[in-house]
Amino acid sequence: MSPQSEAVLPKILVVEDETEIRQLLLLQLRREGYWVEEAADGHGAVTRLNAEDFDLALFDWMIPGLSGLELTQWVRKQARLRALPILMVTAKTAPEDVAEGLNAGADDYLAKPFERAVLLARVKALLRRRRWLEGQEEPGLGKPGGVLRMGQLEMDPQAYEIYLKGRALELTRSEFRLLQALLENQGRVLSRERLIEEIQGEGVNVVGRTVDTHVFGLRKKLEDHADMIETIRGVGYRIRYLNSQDSR
Numbered sequence: 001m002s003p004q005s006e007a008v009l010p011k012i013l014v015v016e017d018e019t020e021i022r023q024l025l026l027l028q029l030r031r032e033g034y035w036v037e038e039a040a041d042g043h044g045a046v047t048r049l050n051a052e053d054f055d056l057a058l059f060d061w062m063i064p065g066l067s068g069l070e071l072t073q074w075v076r077k078q079a080r081l082r083a084l085p086i087l088m089v090t091a092k093t094a095p096e097d098v099a100e101g102l103n104a105g106a107d108d109y110l111a112k113p114f115e116r117a118v119l120l121a122r123v124k125a126l127l128r129r130r131r132w133l134e135g136q137e138e139p140g141l142g143k144p145g146g147v148l149r150m151g152q153l154e155m156d157p158q159a160y161e162i163y164l165k166g167r168a169l170e171l172t173r174s175e176f177r178l179l180q181a182l183l184e185n186q187g188r189v190l191s192r193e194r195l196i197e198e199i200q201g202e203g204v205n206v207v208g209r210t211v212d213t214h215v216f217g218l219r220k221k222l223e224d225h226a227d228m229i230e231t232i233r234g235v236g237y238r239i240r241y242l243n244s245q246d247s248r
Contacts, residue, residue, distance in 0.1 A: 009035040010055040010127050015045040015071065016089070017063045021112070025058060025089070028116050029123070042066025046074065049081060056126055061090035061101065069104050076105035085126040089114065095234030099191055102235065107188045109235070125187030148183040150239065153225050155183060164225065174199045175218050178211070182229065182239045191236040211236075 012029055016022035017040050029036045037052065039045040042065035049057070057075070059068035066074065068088060075081045086106045090097075093111040101109055107129075108122050148155040155162045157180055162169045171179070181190060181198040190198075195211045215237060219226035230240040 009033060011035045011037070011053065012123070013037050013039065013045065013048055013052075013054045013057045015039045015042070015058065015063060015068065016060045017041060018060075021060075025119075028119060032120055032123075034123075040064075042068070042071045045071055049075065049078075049084075054084060055130060056085045056087065056123060058087045058089050058123075059106070061088060061092045061097075069101060072101070072105045083130070085130050087122055087126060089119075098232075098235045099193070102189060102191045103193065109189065109232075129185070129187040148180070150183060150186070150228060151225055153222070153228075155180060164222065169221055171218070171221065172214075174210075174214050175221070178214050179218055182237060186239045189232050189236055189238045193236075195236060 012034050014022060014025045014029070014036055016025060016038075019040075022038055022040065026036050026038060037048060037054070039048050041063050044065070045057075045059070045063075046066065048054075059071055061068035063071075068090065072086055072088070075084055075086065085108075087108050087110060088101045088106045089110045089112065090101075091112040092101075098109050107126055110119060110122055148157070152165045153162070154164075160176065162171060162176065162179070177199050178195055181195060192211045199211070199214070215229060215231075219229060222228065228240050230238050232238060
C-alpha cells in the first residue's frame with residue numbers, strides 16, 4: 001500500500017497482546033480497507049499514540065504494562081487524543097466490567113469471542129460518529145448543535161421541539177433530554193449512569209430503573225421508530241442507525 005493511499009484511509013490502532021487475536025483483527029480490518037497499526041502492550045500503545053494520529057483505537061483490557069482500562073483513562077486526559085473513539089475488545093464481559101470500561105471513557109464494548117460482522121459494524125459506527133462530530137454531516141442525522149434527524153424523526157434542541165413524520169410529539173422533559181443525549185451520541189453506548197446525569201436536574205431525582213421507564217415510554221411514542229433505541233443488556237442504551245428501509 002502506498003503512502004498516498006495510507007493518507008486517505010481511516011487509521012486504526014489495535015492493542016492486543018495475544019498474537020493470534022491481534023493478527024485476526026488486523027486481517028479483518030485490512031480486508032475492509034482500513035489502514036491498521038498494532039501494539040502488543042500498553043506502553044507500546046502510548047508510544048504509537050504519541051507519534052501518530054489515529055481515527056479509532058481498539059484496546060484489549062488485559063494487556064501488559066498499562067491495562068486497556070488504564071490506557072483509556074490516559075487517552076482521555078490527553079488534549080490531542082480526547083476525541084479518539086475507543087472500542088474495548090475483551091473477554092471481561094460482566095456487566096460491572098462493561099460499565100467500568102464505558103465510565104473510564106471507552107465509546108463501545110465488544111466481547112470476545114466476536115463475530116466479524118459485529119466487529120466491523122461497531123468500527124463503522126464509531127468512525128461514522130467521529131466524522132459527524134467533526135462536522136461532516138451524515139445522511140439523515142444532522143450536525144451537532146443543530147437540528148438532529150434520524151429517519152423521519154426530527155429534533156430541534158434549541159426550540160425544544162420534536163417531530164415524527166411531520167407530527168409534533170409530546171415528550172416529557174426527561175424523555176426529551178434522554179433522546180437528545182442518545183441522538184447526539186449516535187453509535188455510542190450510554191450507560192444508565194451517564195443517562196441519569198443527562199436527565200437529572202432541579203426537582204428531578206433519577207435512578208437506573210427510572211431510566212428504563214423513560215425508555216419504555218419513549219419507545220411507545222416513537223411508534224415504528226421504536227427500534228432505533230437499542231438495549232445493551234446490563235449496561236445501558238444506544239441509538240441504532242436507521243437505514244433507508246427502516247426510515248420509511
